[in-house]
Structures are given as structure tokens and as C-alpha cells.
Amino acid sequence: MIKARGYATKHSFSRLKLFEFEREEAGAHDVEIKVMFCGVCHSDIHQAKNEWSNTVYPCMPGHEVVGTVTKVGADVTRHAVGDMVGVGCMIDSCRECAPCKAGDQNYCESGNSWLATYNGPMVPAKKAPDGKNIYGRDNTLGGYSDVLVVNEDFVLKIPQGLAPEVAAPILCAGVTTYSPMKHWKVKAGDKVGIVGFGGLGHLAAKIAKAMGAEVTVFTTTKEKLDEAKRLGVAGVLEKDKEALKALKSSF
The missing domain is CATH 3.40.50.720 (NAD(P)-binding Rossmann-like Domain)
Incomplete structure (x- = not known):
């Protein structure tokens, strides 16, 4: 496990506070990222305050993430250590339904839909038709942290010459x-x-x-x-x- 630190809220009326936790080590197809910058999207505020009535706590927002690759899994082919990369609002999907195969993972038709960078799958197990969670986790912790581990298919290369602090908001607002x-x-x-x-x-x-x-x-x-x-x-x-x-x- 990787020791990590970030800023999270534990309930809807608390401020973001320093939160220490652990992330899983990078698997064969995963990329470990040292976070440099993370944009603040208003949806982060909505989610932290549970204004959509679906927040899973602790809630660590952040889905406009830019950083450098510090480790890659054995089968990773798209990224290398030292690359400047970005992560947006999603970090996985079922990969099997028609939308996913067409490259439209945001329309994933699995029982849990796609896996968000924070706050877990869009449809948690308790609301899924079969009561299951294909991702094996009900909560995910986002980019308001010092490290992320993400499947390489959901990691984007940041072009050379584009400042990381400028690139971050492009990953959602852009x-x-x-x-x-x-x-x-x-x-x-x-x-x-x-x-x-x-x-x-x-x-x-x-x-x-x-x-x-x-x-x-x-x-x-x-x-x-x-x-x-x-x-x-x-x-x-x-x-x-x-x-x-x-x-x-x-x-």
C-alpha cells in the first residue's frame, strides 16, 4: 500500500481537512502519479456538501488533476516515468458494453455505470440492479491529494509547453x-x-x-x-x- 495525504471532508457541514490514507500499489496496467496541481470545480463543492444527496464520506474531491508519472505497471505501454499527465472525472468503466467499446465510456451501461475519480461509481451497489459493484469499491478519493493510482487507459498525456497549472482546468471545464x-x-x-x-x-x-x-x-x-x-x-x-x-x- 502507498501512504498518501490529501484534503477531505467527513460530513456535509465540515471543512476540508488534512486526511491521511492509503492507496493500492500500481497494478500491471496502472500508473502512479505524483500530483502537482488540481483544479477546483464547483461540482467538488456540491459533492463535498452533499448537495446532490449521493456523497460517500470521507469525500476527497478533485477531478482536474495534473502530475508526473512516478511508477508504471509491468504491462503499461502508453506512459513512462517522468511523463506529465492528467486525469479527469473518470478512472474506469466496464469496458464491455457498446458505448465503452465505441470510446464513449461516459455512457457506460453497466449496472454501476462508470467509476468516478472520487465518490465511487456513478451507480453504487445499493442502487445497482443486481446489487453488486463491479469495481470492488464504493468510494474513491480524488485529486486533492499527493498521489493517484489510475489505469493507464484513463490517463492523458499533457503536451510539452503547456504549463501544468494551466492544463488542470482543461480536464473538466475545458x-x-x-x-x-x-x-x-x-x-x-x-x-x-x-x-x-x-x-x-x-x-x-x-x-x-x-x-x-x-x-x-x-x-x-x-x-x-x-x-x-x-x-x-x-x-x-x-x-x-x-x-x-x-x-x-x-x-
Whole structure:
């Protein structure tokens, strides 16, 4: 077993506190990762506070994880010691259903669905049709820790030149905004409207602009209009009725 430390909460009304625990050693297909950075996603807060009524405690959030590989299993082929890698919101799936075989593991149709980086499988044993847990664990502890052990298939290479602290939020917030634009084949000349200009909104604006789109962000905060201008995109206050009227049916 590997001695590990992280920050976890033991109930819905406690703060995150230092938590010492053990992780299993890397198996034949696993990668051991020394965590360098982990983004803070608002879903981490929801989960820690049990605002979705499904939290398993102790809860150690974190699913925007970047670090360096310190050990690989005997059969690992995708990663090597010293690689900069990332881990997102999932660390396993059944690998056998049609969605998994098609590369859509987030639609895993097993009784437990996919295994989250923290808080265990999406469908725990007590809610599974057969009352079982194919992953053998009801809870998983996430990236607010100093070490992770993850199957190589759910570990991503971080490109050289991309700072790890910048890469971390891309593993959730970035993918969340990139995925629909990729799906709808956003291209140069398209118009993209982004409602809200927080963490995801900023990434969405950058990605859409990089795709060559004409980008407009809608915000309730006047100060964020300057931020939109700094990024080279148009900004509109949601209470500006004239501006909204001019943009009617534009997107």
C-alpha cells in the first residue's frame, strides 16, 4: 500500500481537512502519479456538501488533476516515468458494453455505470440492479491529494509547453465547453454565443475564438465587459435590452 495525504471532508457541514490514507500499489496496467496541481470545480463543492444527496464520506474531491508519472505497471505501454499527465472525472468503466467499446465510456451501461475519480461509481451497489459493484469499491478519493493510482487507459498525456497549472482546468471545464463546439463543428465565420462569463465561459470564449468563430459573451457583470474586450470577443450585458434586441436570432 502507498501512504498518501490529501484534503477531505467527513460530513456535509465540515471543512476540508488534512486526511491521511492509503492507496493500492500500481497494478500491471496502472500508473502512479505524483500530483502537482488540481483544479477546483464547483461540482467538488456540491459533492463535498452533499448537495446532490449521493456523497460517500470521507469525500476527497478533485477531478482536474495534473502530475508526473512516478511508477508504471509491468504491462503499461502508453506512459513512462517522468511523463506529465492528467486525469479527469473518470478512472474506469466496464469496458464491455457498446458505448465503452465505441470510446464513449461516459455512457457506460453497466449496472454501476462508470467509476468516478472520487465518490465511487456513478451507480453504487445499493442502487445497482443486481446489487453488486463491479469495481470492488464504493468510494474513491480524488485529486486533492499527493498521489493517484489510475489505469493507464484513463490517463492523458499533457503536451510539452503547456504549463501544468494551466492544463488542470482543461480536464473538466475545458472539455465541457470544447465538446459541444466540436460536436457541432464550429468553424471560422460561425457565430457563438456564450451565456455566463465565469470559469467555463472564459474557456469557452478562448476555444471558440481559436476555432475562428465570431464570439459574443453575455454577462450580468459590467466589469466583465472589459475582460471580454481583453480576450478579443464581444461582450453584452444581459440587462441591455437594445443590445439583446439587435442580436435576436443571431445564434
